[in-house]
Amino acid sequence: MDIKAKSTSSGSLVIVGAGPAGLGAAIEAARAGLRCTLLDESAHLGGRIYRPPPEAFHVVAAPALGRDFQRGERLRHEFSEVADQVEVLSGASVLGIWNSGNSGRELLWTSGHSSAMLRAERLVLATGAYERPVPFPGWTLPGVMTAGGVQTLIKTMQVKPGRRALVAGTGPLLLVVANQLHHAGVEVVAVLEAGKPSWSPRQVPKVWGEWGLLRDAWTYWCGLRHAGIPLLFNHTIFAAHGEGAVETASYGPVDANDWRPLKERATRVEVDLVVAGFGLVPDTALTQSTGCRHEYVHELGGWIPVRDAFMRTTVPGVFAVGDGAGVAGSLVALEQGRVAGITAAEQTGALNAREADRRRAAPLRRLRSLARARRVLDEISRIRPGLSQLASEETLACRCEEVTFSEIRAALAAGAQDLQAVKLFTRLGMGPCQGRNCAASMAMSISQATGRTLEQVGQINPRPPMKQTTLGLLANTTGLAGSVVADPLDAVGGGPS
Amino acid sequence: MNAARDVVVIGGGVIGCSVAYYCARAGLGVTLIDQPKRGRATSASAGGLWPLGESVGLGCGVIFHKALAGRGQLPEGVHGPGQLPKAFLDFALQSNAMFPRLRDELLQTAGIDIELERTSLLFTMYDDGDVAFAKPLLEHCPCGQNRIDWLTPDELAKAEPAVTREVRGALRFNGDDQVNPYRLADAFRAAAQRLGATIITHTAVTGIEMRAGRVVAAQAGADRYPCAMVVNAAGAWAVNVGRMIGIEVPVRPVRGQILGTETLPKVLSACLSTSNCYLAQKQHGEIIIGSTTEEVGFDVGTTPEAMRSLAAGAVRAVPSLANVHLKRVWSGLRPGSPDELPILGPVDEIAGYFNACGHFRTGIVTSPMTGLMISELAAGQSTSFPLEPFLFSRFAGADPQSAIVHAHGIGDAALAEMRFTVPEMQCEGCANKIGQALQAISGVTGVDAKVELKQVWVRYESSKLQEQTLKDALHRAGFSAIETP
Numbered sequence: 015m016d017i018k019a020k021s022t023s024s025g026s027l028v029i030v031g032a033g034p035a036g037l038g039a040a041i042e043a044a045r046a047g048l049r050c051t052l053l054d055e056s057a058h059l060g061g062r063i064y065r066p067p068p069e070a071f072h073v074v075a076a077p078a079l080g081r082d083f084q085r086g087e088r089l090r091h092e093f094s095e096v097a098d099q100v101e102v103l104s105g106a107s108v109l110g111i112w113n114s115g116n117s118g119r120e121l122l123w124t125s126g127h128s129s130a131m132l133r134a135e136r137l138v139l140a141t142g143a144y145e146r147p148v149p150f151p152g153w154t155l156p157g158v159m160t161a162g163g164v165q166t167l168i169k170t171m172q173v174k175p176g177r178r179a180l181v182a183g184t185g186p187l188l189l190v191v192a193n194q195l196h197h198a199g200v201e202v203v204a205v206l207e208a209g210k211p212s213w214s215p216r217q218v219p220k221v222w223g224e225w226g227l228l229r230d231a232w233t234y235w236c237g238l239r240h241a242g243i244p245l246l247f248n249h250t251i252f253a254a255h256g257e258g259a260v261e262t263a264s265y266g267p268v269d270a271n272d273w274r275p276l277k278e279r280a281t282r283v284e285v286d287l288v289v290a291g292f293g294l295v296p297d298t299a300l301t302q303s304t305g306c307r308h309e310y311v312h313e314l315g316g317w318i319p320v321r322d323a324f325m326r327t328t329v330p331g332v333f334a335v336g337d338g339a340g341v342a343g344s345l346v347a348l349e350q351g352r353v354a355g356i357t358a359a360e361q362t363g364a365l366n367a368r369e370a371d372r373r374r375a376a377p378l379r380r381l382r383s384l385a386r387a388r389r390v391l392d393e394i395s396r397i398r399p400g401l402s403q404l405a406s407e408e409t410l411a412c413r414c415e416e417v418t419f420s421e422i423r424a425a426l427a428a429g430a431q432d433l434q435a436v437k438l439f440t441r442l443g444m445g446p447c448q449g450r451n452c453a454a455s456m457a458m459s460i461s462q463a464t465g466r467t468l469e470q471v472g473q474i475n476p477r478p479p480m481k482q483t484t485l486g487l488l489a490n491t492t493g494l495a496g497s498v499v500a501d502p503l504d505a506v507g508g509g510p511s
Numbered sequence: 512m513n514a515a516r517d518v519v520v521i522g523g524g525v526i527g528c529s530v531a532y533y534c535a536r537a538g539l540g541v542t543l544i545d546q547p548k549r550g551r552a553t554s555a556s557a558g559g560l561w562p563l564g565e566s567v568g569l570g571c572g573v574i575f576h577k578a579l580a581g582r583g584q585l586p587e588g589v590h591g592p593g594q595l596p597k598a599f600l601d602f603a604l605q606s607n608a609m610f611p612r613l614r615d616e617l618l619q620t621a622g623i624d625i626e627l628e629r630t631s632l633l634f635t636m637y638d639d640g641d642v643a644f645a646k647p648l649l650e651h652c653p654c655g656q657n658r659i660d661w662l663t664p665d666e667l668a669k670a671e672p673a674v675t676r677e678v679r680g681a682l683r684f685n686g687d688d689q690v691n692p693y694r695l696a697d698a699f700r701a702a703a704q705r706l707g708a709t710i711i712t713h714t715a716v717t718g719i720e721m722r723a724g725r726v727v728a729a730q731a732g733a734d735r736y737p738c739a740m741v742v743n744a745a746g747a748w749a750v751n752v753g754r755m756i757g758i759e760v761p762v763r764p765v766r767g768q769i770l771g772t773e774t775l776p777k778v779l780s781a782c783l784s785t786s787n788c789y790l791a792q793k794q795h796g797e798i799i800i801g802s803t804t805e806e807v808g809f810d811v812g813t814t815p816e817a818m819r820s821l822a823a824g825a826v827r828a829v830p831s832l833a834n835v836h837l838k839r840v841w842s843g844l845r846p847g848s849p850d851e852l853p854i855l856g857p858v859d860e861i862a863g864y865f866n867a868c869g870h871f872r873t874g875i876v877t878s879p880m881t882g883l884m885i886s887e888l889a890a891g892q893s894t895s896f897p898l899e900p901f902l903f904s905r906f907a908g909a910d911p912q913s914a915i916v917h918a919h920g921i922g923d924a925a926l927a928e929m930r931f932t933v934p935e936m937q938c939e940g941c942a943n944k945i946g947q948a949l950q951a952i953s954g955v956t957g958v959d960a961k962v963e964l965k966q967v968w969v970r971y972e973s974s975k976l977q978e979q980t981l982k983d984a985l986h987r988a989g990f991s992a993i994e995t996p
Contacts, residue, residue, distance in 0.1 A: 112815060122815045131815060305940075429712035438547050438554065441693075446773065446838050475549075477839045478813055485772070485800075486833030488822035494815060 026051065027358050028121060028132060030108050030300060031140035033061020034344045035336025037093055038351025039138040039358070042373065044099035046359035051132065053106040053123060055481070059093060060086045061142060062162070063344045089348070110478030111137070111303045118331075119304065122491065124483050131493035136331045136358045139301050140351060143294035143315060143337035146397065147451045148183075150404035151253040153290070154413050157260030161191045161291025168194050175200065176287025180263050182206040182251035183291035184397065189234040189245075191289055196241050203283050205238065206249040206265055208273045208292075208401070248273075252280050252404065254288045263288050274400030293397060294341045295454045299476040301339070304332045310469045313396060314340030316454055317473050323378070325354040333358060346384050349377040402459040411459070412452040414445020422456065426463050432472045433457055442474075446482055449474035516540055517738040518889050519729040521716045521752050524553040525692065525874055527744035528699035529882030530867050534742075535706035537886045542738070543700070543708060544731055546715040550811035552746055552874060555769055555843020557791045557799040558692035559782055560610060560876040562603030563658060563684045564632040567648055568592025569784040571767060571872050573634075574824075575804035577786045583953060586972070591644045598900040599852055600653055603873060605896055606880030610690065613879050621701035625690045626794045632687035633662070633671065633781045635828060636679040641786060645682045658685045673778045673829050689782055689791050692875050699882070719755040719864070726756075726863030740863045740889050747809070747844035749854075749868035756861055760854060761906055762869045763959050764809050764844035767802040768817040770825070773836040778829065787824025797838065800825045806847075806950070806957050808942045813840045847871050855881060855901035856888060865889070866903055929978055931967045931985065931992040938962060941990070948988035952980060967992075 027043055029036045032054035040052045054061075064086025093100075109122045109129070121132045145160040152158065159167075159175060161183060167173045178201045181192045192205045238245055252264040252275055266280040294315055298308060301319040306327035308317045319327045319334040327334050333354035336347035353374055360370035405411070407420040417440045425439035433456060436442050442456060443449035457471045464471070479488075516539050520531045523545025531543040561570055568576065568591060576592035579585045614627045636642050645661075652659050660683040667674060667681045674681075704710055711731070718730035719741055729736045743752040743760065753760030774796035782791040792798045803817045818840050826833045848854055848869030858864055867885050870877055884894040899905075936942060942960035945967055949958045954975030959968040969981055978994070985992040 110813075110815065110818075112812075120815065122818075428710070429714075431713055434549075435547060435713060438551075444839060446836065477841055478815075478818065479837055479840070482836050484833060485770075485822040485826050485835055485837055488818050488837060489826045489833070490823075491815065491819040494819055 026134055027136045027138065028134035029053070029138040029140060031061065031142055031336065031338070032059045033140060033142050033336060033347060034064065034089065035347035035351035036138065036140035037089055038348040039140060039335060039355035040100050041093055041096055042352045042355030043359050044096035046356065046364045048359045048362055048364045049099055051101045051103060053103045053108060055105065055107050057104050059090055064089060107481035108300060109480055109483055111300055113305065122478070124487050129483065129487045129491045131491065136361065137304070138333040138335060138354050138358060139338060140336045141297045141300055141338035143296050143341050144450050146292045146295045147455050148290060148292045148401055148404065149409050149411060149455055150251055151406050151409050152255055154410050155254050155256055155260050156258070157256065157286055158254050158288045158290065161187050161289055164191055164289050165194060168198050174198050177201065178203060178285045179287035179289055180204060180206070180251065180265060180283060180285045181289045182265065184208045185291065185293050187291050189238060191291060192243060193234045193237045196237065196243065200287065202243045203285055205243060205245045206251060207245060207247050208250045208268055210247040210270060250275065250401070251288060251290060252277060260286055260288055269400055272400035273398035274403050294337060296341055297338045299448055299480045301327065301334050302473070302476055304329050306332055308473070311340060312468070314342065324357040325350055326357065346381060349381045352377040399458050399462050402455065402462050411456055412442040412445065414447050414451065415441040417442045422459065426460065431464055431466060432470065433460065433474050434472055436460060437474055448476045448480060515739045518740045518742060519544060519736050519738045520742045520744055521729065522744035522746055523547065523700065523712060524551050524744065524746050525696040525699065525878045526746065526867050526870060526881055528696045528703065529878040530742050530744055530885045531703040531708045532699040533882035533886035534889055535703045535708040537890045539886065539889055541703060541708035542711065542736055543703065544711045544714050544716050544729065546713065548748065550809065550842060550844040552843040552845050553692055553696050555767060555841055556692040556875050557769060557789065557801050558690045558793065558875055559789070559791055560607050560689055561632050561684065561687040561782070562600065562607045562876055563654055564687045564784055565873050566595045566600040566603060567653060568594055569632065569634055570789055571802050571804055573784065573786050574788060574802065584956065595851060596900070602880060602896055603876055604654060606877045607686065609879040617698040617702050620705050621698045623694055623698035623701055625695045625698050627690050628688055628794065630688050631781045632684040632784055634682040634784045635674060636681060637677070637786065638679065642679050649682060659683065660685065671779060671781060673831055674783065675828060675830055687782070690875065691793060695875065695878070716752065721756065724860060724862055740865065742865045742867050742885055744867040746846045746868065749846055756864055758858055760866060760868060760903070761849050762846045762854065763806070765847035765871070766805040766807050766810065766842050766844055768813050768840060768842040769799055769801040770818065770821050770840045771838045772798045773838050775835060783828055785824060785828050787827060788821050790825055790828060806959065807946045808939060808960050809844065810939055810943045811842050811844065813842055845871050849906070853877060853881065853901050854903050855884060856898045858903045927971055929969045929981060931994060933965055933967055933985065933990045933992060935990050936960065936962055936965050944988055945985065945990060948984045949981060952976060952984055
């Protein structure tokens with residue numbers, strides 16, 4: 015059967031995010047003959063993990079760039095074979111999604127030069143994850159950066175982010191960043207891992223290799239040792255100090271069970287860079303705005319959309335895939351994307367049920383195998399609630415609206431019991447970051463203070479615009495229903511005077 | 512505490528907090544019970560204190576008027592936004608005059624600055640229509656005083672350099688100022704607490720207990736609050752509280768969407784009202800841009816259409832805003848009453864119950880006088896402003912709709928109302944769908960879909976369409992419509 019010829023694509027498919035998950039969906043949908051539109055905020059395909067190095071960065075020996083680079087190249091190649099079926103909108107941010115009756119939905123997106131509405135009968139959301147914020151005194155000082163931010167500076171911008179650094183957080187990414195800093199000529203004082211893994215270093219490469227999250231962890235481990243950089247387990251950053259920028263930082267041990275800081279045993283070091291990497295939080299702003307049901311799964315990073323095995327959310331026609339639907343890494347993301355792409359094609363009639371089943375079999379099998387490996391990782395990088403004791407009364411909880419922890423406590427004392435109520439009292443999460451910088455840590459903090467579960471503490475409802483945009487761009491939004499209004503007050507007076 | 516002097520205030524928006532404050536100040540025993548809800552109008556207010564501007568139809572009024580006209584829904588003979596009666600203007604002016612002293616009181620008692628600013632309100636005139644609307648206002652200032660100035664384009668440019676030069680001039684309303692609405696409500700609440708009021712939040716009142724025609728207690732879940740008086744300050748949800756004592760308070764949610772910009776250096780010294788939007792720069796630098804007027808039930812969502820039209824209105828008025836970031840868009844539910852006037856004071860036959868609701872779009876400016884008057888009623892004193900125009904009894908016998916017709920001066924349009932029972936209406940989503948389907952019909956002026964009652968009220972101009980058209984629209988949207996007299 016010629017599947018392509020049969021595909022009269024009865025419905026439009028829009029995919030948000032061109033990382034591994036979004037690309038996987040686009041490749042499979044396009045292969046089935048379904049035309050689709052793929053939006054991504056970056057100028058390149060591949061997402062953060064497979065983002066190619068800048069043009070100026072001449073690739074002499076591709077293998078030296080590691081497995082992620084090659085996986086990215088393979089995926090881009092696979093995509094190029096079906097690219098004629100896909101309209102790519104790069105540099106495009108989705109500002110909001112609205113249900114528009116008879117089961118379709120409308121997206122408002124902007125490219126930075128214009129904004130427009132886009133109708134989507136089916137929608138695959140592959141928005142990825144962002145770094146988990148963990149507030150500690152001084153966390154908003156210049157010189158405190160996230161692990162991902164530091165990687166971007168070194169990798170894509172080739173900027174040396176500081177002279178002397180302290181790296182703190184949890185998870186294997188810390189080792190990678192510490193090595194990258196070392197190679198960039200930054201002196202790394204110590205790497206502080208809040209957890210204490212039950213695995214031995216020799217097992218790590220196997221687990222991570224299966225994951226594909228990192229290239230060669232064993233090399234990194236050895237790298238740290240050769241460079242004489244201490245790796246301290248059950249330790250974390252306590253505070254960053256300085257006038258206008260980081261000058262010193264204090265750190266120390268944490269309780270092995272709940273990661274509560276043992277502040278009386280603090281050590282102070284002179285550094286101008288503090289790198290914090292406490293893992294990832296799924297970005298659910300768009301899935302939330304489609305109205306699909308979410309659940310709290312601590313191991314997957316927090317709130318995630320409820321899905322079935324074919325990546326269908328509880329809203330018909332809306333799929334969620336990749337880290338944005340539960341942090342699980344790029345390999346899982348890609349297979350989830352493929353499953354969603356095939357299922358979307360099946361829904362439009364571009365594939366019949368039997369063919370869809372046949373195509374889904376391989377990615378589903380791969381997902382089952384990956385699920386076994388992930389349990390190890392879940393255990394080591396699961397964030398623990400004691401970290402919420404790092405902040406002091408004056409520490410900013412919400413940096414956009416400048417809300418301090420003491421204001422949060424006042425709101426709780428006044429009867430607020432969940433994030434939404436705290437937001438109403440304090441404006442927490444009402445700034446341009448939409449709660450990305452505060453919601454996850456505040457939920458944990460409120461849960462600790464009130465004794466309520468994280469499910470009960472809930473989420474902050476995202477509000478459009480989900481990403482920054484200007485009034486000028488919005489004013490010229492194209493593709494909206496409804497006509498431009500003539501000035502009705504003209505009807506009054508007797509014409510031009 | 513003397514139970515005969517105990518008041519339970521239901522609702523913690525700006526009105527409830529003001530009532531609690533003035534009652535506590537009068538020495539009454541006050542318990543404020545509040546269930547914060549998304550879409551509370553206080554949280555979606557620009558904080559304009561525009562008694563004069565609002566009374567003549569500026570602020571949201573003129574924008575709504577323009578939107579209606581754009582949809583071809585403006586009744587014949589209507590050339591401008593509706594004006595509110597003199598009694599309301601006087602009420603609003605007197606309430607507004609209370610602010611300077613109130614600011615000092617609240618700062619002293621609660622330590623919160625309500626950020627009262629002397630801004631004035633400018634109506635910027637883009638074209639002949641705007642000029643024709645403005646001229647009579649200048650000639651016969653409704654307040655009877657000379658509080659309006661006419662600014663030429665040059666004078667406007669000098670006073671507000673950021674405002675577009677593409678104008679015919681502006682009308683300045685002196686004495687129309689602004690506060691920070693969140694801080695006003697916070698300050699009322701904190702001051703009430705300082706004066707002995709008990710504030711219970713995140714708690715819903717579930718019933719009002721009556722004995723021999725008197726209020727004796729408010730019930731909130733398992734807790735009972737004995738009292739001699741209750742005040743219904745539940746905003747857009749006031750109808751629910753009214754039903755607890757068997758009355759239908761004619762208050763319906765009227766959604767307004769507003770935009771907030773990033774924090775900016777001083778761009779505007781006055782508040783602006785245009786036929787597309789209004790703008791108010793707050794003390795911390797963000798500019799609030801409002802607002803739509805929509806009847807979509809309790810839906811607190813936002814729409815791309817509103818974002819576009821308000822952004823376009825703002826850029827037209829202040830061109831440099833084109834490059835300014837939008838921080839967020841959100842919405843609030845105004846407590847709309849049929850004649851746009853608040854519903855205040857006692858209800859016949861029910862001793863100890865007071866309304867303090869239906870403030871529509873003027874709750875911020877009228878909150879001090881509302882609080883003061885209710886406290887006076889509760890203390891058994893005469894009120895500082897005549898109560899009659901605002902009593903619930905004004906709706907008795909009359910179809911509340913006739914009041915709307917009167918207020919808008921559109922008596923010839925012959926508004927009719929139909930009620931349908933819609934068994935399939937399960938959630939707010941259905942209600943929205945129904946609202947949209949019906950609003951799309953030319954001639955429909957209002958839709959009120961009540962999920963909990965599975966009923967839909969439709970107001971329409973009987974000259975423009977037949978009942979069957981409404982039924983057909985519901986059927987097309989996938990709902991059955993059982994005519995319910």
